[in-house]
Amino acid sequence: MFLSSKSLSRIPQSVVENDFVFIVDSELYRTNRILACFLSPNVCRILAEDSLACEFKINHKDSSKAFPKIMAMLKGEPLELDPRQFSSAREIAQELGNSELISLISNKDLPDEKLSLSSSITTVFSDIEHKDSIKMVASNLYCIPENHLMAFSLQAYCKILSSPDLCVTNEDTLFKLICKLCAKDESYQSLFGYVMFEHLSIDCINDFIKMDNIPKTGAIWSAITKRLTLPQINTKPMHKRHTIHIRNVKYIGEPWGGIVDLLREESQGNPMVKNLMRVVASTTGHGRVDQILDRDFMDFWNSNNEPNQWIKFEFMGYSYEPTHYTLKTFNYEPGNNHIKSWVFEGSLNGNDWEIVDERTNNSDLNGNGFIFTFDCRQMKKQYKSVRIRHTGKTHNDKDFLVITNIEFFGILKIED
Secondary structure (H helix, E strand, O other): OOOOHHHHHHOOHHHOOOOEEEEEOOEEEEEOHHHHHHHOHHHHHHHHHOOOOOEEEEOOOOOOOOHHHHHHHHHOOOOOOOHHHHHHHHHHHHHHOOHHHHHHHHHOOOOOOOHHHHHHHHHHHHOOOOHHHHHHHHHOHHHOOHHHHOOOOHHHHHHHHOOOOOOEOOHHHHHHHHHHHHHHOHHHHHHHHHOOHHHOOHHHHHHHHOOOOOOOOHHHHHHHHHHHOOOOOOOOOOOOOEHHHEEEEOOOOOOOOOHHHHHHHHHOOOOOOOOOEEEEEOOOOEOOHHHHHOOOOOOOEEOOOOOOOEEEEEEOOEEEEEEEEEEEOOOOOOOOOOOOOEEEEEEOOOOOOEEEEEEOOOOOOOOOOOEEEEEOOOOOOOEOEEEEEEOOOOOOOOOOOEEOEEEEEEEEEEOO
16 A cells, blocks of 8 residues: 555645755746755756756746646655546656656546547647547537637648537627638638638628638638629528537427427427337336426326337437436326336337436336436437337336336437
8 A cells, every 4th residue: 555645735834945946938837946846857867866956947838727636646645647648648647757657647538438439639739630639629619618729730730620520509600710820820811712712601701701811712712702603692500510400409408399399399389299209018907108398288198008108209200319308297186196117228220228327116207197217327329210118017016007208318310
């Protein structure tokens, strides 16, 4: 067992003198010789040869300011890096000669639920020739935080914006991003050549016309003339390039207002009647399956009193990545045939099913018209269909599956 670096936070600053300095990118970081040796084996070797040595210069341009995060470890703080700092921190660790720190940085998970995207962002900061990372960043550009977007190099953006997998919210958002990049560095002006001006709003076109400092030649002029030669302006979003084909319907604490309500609003009716969803049940003993998609439905649907009953929801022309789902039970007293044990499953082909959420001996719906929203614990994948499958008895020790209403939350994607 070893002592952790947390013990360093207990050392009073008054008992040690800041007699050593690290020089990184012309910045001075003061500490003492003991902590400098703790951080860098290379400093240890220098002090062994010259006990009066008082500085160590790191020959690395630390534009992402990773070294202050490393220095914070000398106060017992954990190493917390954002994606753009990983490459810089790794090079600094190598100059310090600290193999333990190198290993920590290399193995450290990024604080992001989409680890592959975070890893790709980190890679693109240091290696713009990594094709898989460029593809990942390009296809998810619409959801990358602005601080990361502002940190990509011009060369990286040339790779990202020319990728056939590029996906942005719409052309206006791409235009506005490039404007912000140009305000930081005018060399980014060349990126306007990647904008599809034929999909820009009139407001953005007017903003562009007012930019006197941008040379409207070459690729930029070619993009503009493509719009000018159109018989009429095309404001319709492009299917793959624009995220109009991706609908992220987030659960924000309310049981309704999810994907079913979204499809109801867009189709001006019941999603099953409008052929946006298909609802099928193993059996039906009361009610109609499509009625549980109606918010004003006050009755209930139930299956026959048989084991392993289920009700399936297929999204027509869409795939669905579930994050939450809401169930409303029927208006009967506690202890009646309210659902108690079930699985929420997803499938791509309607035959092979994966468990997305599982509840056993659950009492959240054991009451008159109870409503509860459940989070999906198991999978984060796109499915063509989902279903509720009964895996036990009701609160009345029966096999009925009984539902009044249902709602879904998550990501709905239009299929190619």
